[in-house]
Amino acid sequence: xxxxxxxxxxxETASSDDNLRQVATSxxxxxxxxxxxxxxRMLLECEGFDVIGEAEDGLSALDAVSRLHPxxxxxxxxxxxxxxFEVAERLTANGSSPAIVLTSSRDVEDLGLLAGRDGVRGFxxxxxxxxxxxxxxxx
Amino acid sequence: MTSLRRAxxxxxxxxxxxxxxxxxxxxxxxxxxxxxxxxxxxxxxGWGFIGAGLFAWGRRPDNGxxxxxxxxxxxxxxxAAGFSDLPLxxxxxxxxxxxxxAVVLHLLLAFPSGRLQSLAERRLVAVAYLLTxxxxxxxxxxxxxxxxxxxxxxxxxxxxxxxxxxxxTASAVLNTVGAVLVLCVLVVMVRRxxxxxxxxxxxxxxxxxxxxxxxLLLVVLVAAQAGGVESNALDVLWVAAMVPFALVPYxxxxxxxxxxxxxxxxxxxxxxxxxxxxxxxxxxDALARALGDPSVELVYWLPEDQRFVDARGHIVGLPPPSxxxxxxxxxxxGECVAAIVYDAILHDExxxxxxxxxxxxxxxxxxxxxxxxxxxxxxxLRASRERMLxxxxxxxxxxxxxxxxxxxxxxxxxALNMRLxxxxxxxxxxxxxxxxxxxxxxxxxxxxxxxxxxxxIHPAVLSDRGLDTALETLARRAxxxxxxxxxxxxxxxxxxxxxxxxxxxxxxxxxAKYASAxxxxxxxxxxxxxxxxxxxxxxxxxxxxxxGTGLRGLADRxxxxxxxxxxxxxPGKGTxxxxxxxxA
Numbered sequence: 001x002x003x004x005x006x007x008x009x010x011x012e013t014a015s016s017d018d019n020l021r022q023v024a025t026s027x028x029x030x031x032x033x034x035x036x037x038x039x040x041r042m043l044l045e046c047e048g049f050d051v052i053g054e055a056e057d058g059l060s061a062l063d064a065v066s067r068l069h070p071x072x073x074x075x076x077x078x079x080x081x082x083x084x085f086e087v088a089e090r091l092t093a094n095g096s097s098p099a100i101v102l103t104s105s106r107d108v109e110d111l112g113l114l115a116g117r118d119g120v121r122g123f124x125x126x127x128x129x130x131x132x133x134x135x136x137x138x139x
Numbered sequence: 140m141t142s143l144r145r146a147x148x149x150x151x152x153x154x155x156x157x158x159x160x161x162x163x164x165x166x167x168x169x170x171x172x173x174x175x176x177x178x179x180x181x182x183x184x185g186w187g188f189i190g191a192g193l194f195a196w197g198r199r200p201d202n203g204x205x206x207x208x209x210x211x212x213x214x215x216x217x218x219a220a221g222f223s224d225l226p227l228x229x230x231x232x233x234x235x236x237x238x239x240x241a242v243v244l245h246l247l248l249a250f251p252s253g254r255l256q257s258l259a260e261r262r263l264v265a266v267a268y269l270l271t272x273x274x275x276x277x278x279x280x281x282x283x284x285x286x287x288x289x290x291x292x293x294x295x296x297x298x299x300x301x302x303x304x305x306x307x308t309a310s311a312v313l314n315t316v317g318a319v320l321v322l323c324v325l326v327v328m329v330r331r332x333x334x335x336x337x338x339x340x341x342x343x344x345x346x347x348x349x350x351x352x353x354x355l356l357l358v359v360l361v362a363a364q365a366g367g368v369e370s371n372a373l374d375v376l377w378v379a380a381m382v383p384f385a386l387v388p389y390x391x392x393x394x395x396x397x398x399x400x401x402x403x404x405x406x407x408x409x410x411x412x413x414x415x416x417x418x419x420x421x422x423x424d425a426l427a428r429a430l431g432d433p434s435v436e437l438v439y440w441l442p443e444d445q446r447f448v449d450a451r452g453h454i455v456g457l458p459p460p461s462x463x464x465x466x467x468x469x470x471x472x473g474e475c476v477a478a479i480v481y482d483a484i485l486h487d488e489x490x491x492x493x494x495x496x497x498x499x500x501x502x503x504x505x506x507x508x509x510x511x512x513x514x515x516x517x518x519x520l521r522a523s524r525e526r527m528l529x530x531x532x533x534x535x536x537x538x539x540x541x542x543x544x545x546x547x548x549x550x551x552x553x554a555l556n557m558r559l560x561x562x563x564x565x566x567x568x569x570x571x572x573x574x575x576x577x578x579x580x581x582x583x584x585x586x587x588x589x590x591x592x593x594x595x596i597h598p599a600v601l602s603d604r605g606l607d608t609a610l611e612t613l614a615r616r617a618x619x620x621x622x623x624x625x626x627x628x629x630x631x632x633x634x635x636x637x638x639x640x641x642x643x644x645x646x647x648x649x650x651a652k653y654a655s656a657x658x659x660x661x662x663x664x665x666x667x668x669x670x671x672x673x674x675x676x677x678x679x680x681x682x683x684x685x686x687g688t689g690l691r692g693l694a695d696r697x698x699x700x701x702x703x704x705x706x707x708x709x710p711g712k713g714t715x716x717x718x719x720x721x722x723a
Contacts, residue, residue, distance in 0.1 A: 033552075035552045035581075043559050078543070105543065127550070129555060
């Protein structure tokens with residue numbers, strides 16, 4: 001259904017991100033599995049992204065965003081404390097949120113992800129993560 | 140004749156002797172207007188208390204009430220000897236006579252259990268004895284009856300020096316304190332009266348009523364005395380107070396006779412009612428009526444579970460001894476079938492009666508016990524089904540979590556590493572090789588985890604190779620050395636094999652996790668149509684099947700196929716888990 005490297009764009013929330021790729025896009029990876037964080041870091045850095053931080057749960061993700069101001073947050077849905085949807089909701093609540101890209105090893109249909117409702121830019125299945133998939137979502 | 144009986148007879152003789160002596164003293168007294176009537180009244184009350192008291196004492200030696208009643212009778216006769224014209228007898232009776240009031244207060248507060256029930260009550264009684272002894276006796280060293288207005292009284296033989304004003308003032312103070320004390324006792328009794336349960340009513344009300352009347356009249360008497368009411372009116376009040384007082388022992392005996400008559404009628408009525416095959420709940424009502432205690436509860440003994448249940452089959456505990464509730468177990472053919480839980484006063488007053496009612500109802504109780512046992516089983520099944528359902532849901536959740544966190548993550552990681560390897564294939568072949576090696580390791584690990592999960596869902600070795608091989612595999616994998624004793628070589632019904640397998644698997648998991656054991660044994664054998672599965676270890680023991688979800692889940696799993704789980708796990712003695720599974 002979804003070809004490799006192609007993200008699923010949710011809603012049309014992209015607007016003023018046209019200059020994102022002029023410098024390396026900074027990324028925060030939020031996932032509780034260290035093996036995924038390591039693989040994702042390697043993969044994105046290989047494709048020219050600047051991975052500026054990692055967080056292993058929702059609350060430390062909120063803290064890292066306020067400290068590091070990443071352009072993109074690659075956010076796992078299932079986290080040990082608060083889930084990815086709630087992290088996204090809290091990040092978008094103040095209006096200055098980074099682009100949020102949800103990811104999960106579950107199928108998108110199992111997540112109840114609804115277009116334009118959860119304040120996220122899009123969803124990429126974990127096994128299909130790539131720099132180009134993120135770029136496609138950022139527009 | 141027991142020593143108690145001998146002592147009681149001796150006291151009875153002493154009571155009769157003292158009574159006759161007092162009558163003789165009163166009949167010849169100059170200070171009494173109608174000595175004959177006064178003597179008869181005195182004897183009626185004194186012998187009444189002594190007689191009823193000794194009877195109650197012999198009947199219930201452990202209850203102090205009889206002794207207190209007899210003491211009241213003796214104290215009353217001693218006080219009455221104060222009418223004597225003999226100076227020595229007069230003096231002794233005056234000095235000791237006041238103790239009578241303290242004994243009466245003690246008796247009324249201790250009725251009917253013979254014990255004072257609270258610290259406040261013990262303090263009231265202590266103050267009463269103190270007033271009538273330590274405070275009263277020294278006054279007689281300075282009290283000359285003639286100076287106090289009793290011209291007919293003989294002389295006080297212990298008089299040192301007459302101090303009229305000191306004695307009058309001290310007497311007024313003592314009387315006032317005494318009146319306050321009587322008021323306090325009155326308050327305690329009225330409060331208790333208001334709390335009387337229907338079961339207590341027949342035992343308490345007659346004596347309480349008379350006691351309260353005596354106390355009220357005593358307060359009025361003291362008030363009238365202080366208010367300077369003339370002596371004729373005081374005499375009338377005194378006689379009025381003594382009438383209910385003299386009635387107390389007779390009311391007490393009347394209560395005993397009446398309740399016994401009512402009870403024998405009630406047992407007959409109960410037998411007739413039980414003959415009509417009572418409906419559910421009617422038996423309790425019938426027993427409540429027979430015992431005169433609406434609070435009666437019936438609980439039924441389940442010998443298999445070694446516990447009591449109510450009529451609905453719910454597990455219940457018996458009330459502790461200090462709860463105001465008494466328990467009488469009912470047996471049939473030497474086996475406990477039920478217990479009657481009722482107001483403790485019935486037990487205090489009529490211990491044999493509840494036994495008689497229980498015996499009369501034992502057949503009906505046995506029938507209700509069977510009914511309750513059935514309900515208990517249904518209830519147990521319902522609870523077990525609920526637990527099985529929630530265990531099933533929890534297992535599925537755990538399975539999903541294990542899949543997601545384990546194999547799925549490894550496969551995701553592998554997919555990313557392979558994509559990276561492909562990107563590096565041309566520029567960095569060595570790096571790509573490392574990534575592919577890593578992916579291979581992840582794949583191996585993912586396969587291992589999937590195998591483990593599949594085994595948790597259903598042990599394939601059990602279906603393919605049978606129980607003995609499956610148990611050998613379990614034993615090999617256990618971290619503690621496991622000795623396999625007897626194992627059935629033949630194949631058994633699948634449900635039986637599966638249940639036996641899970642018993643051993645759970646038991647060995649517990650051995651590894653909690654037992655700190657060095658060794659475990661597994662023994663499975665068929666015996667009398669049952670498969671006995673026994674897992675024993677030499678660990679710390681102390682396992683409680685009611686606390687651990689693992690053991691309870693196992694018991695539930697076994698209950699589905701009519702099996703039972705027994706856990707023997709005394710602290711320090713190791714744990715033996717035995718499952719008995721029907722296996723024809």
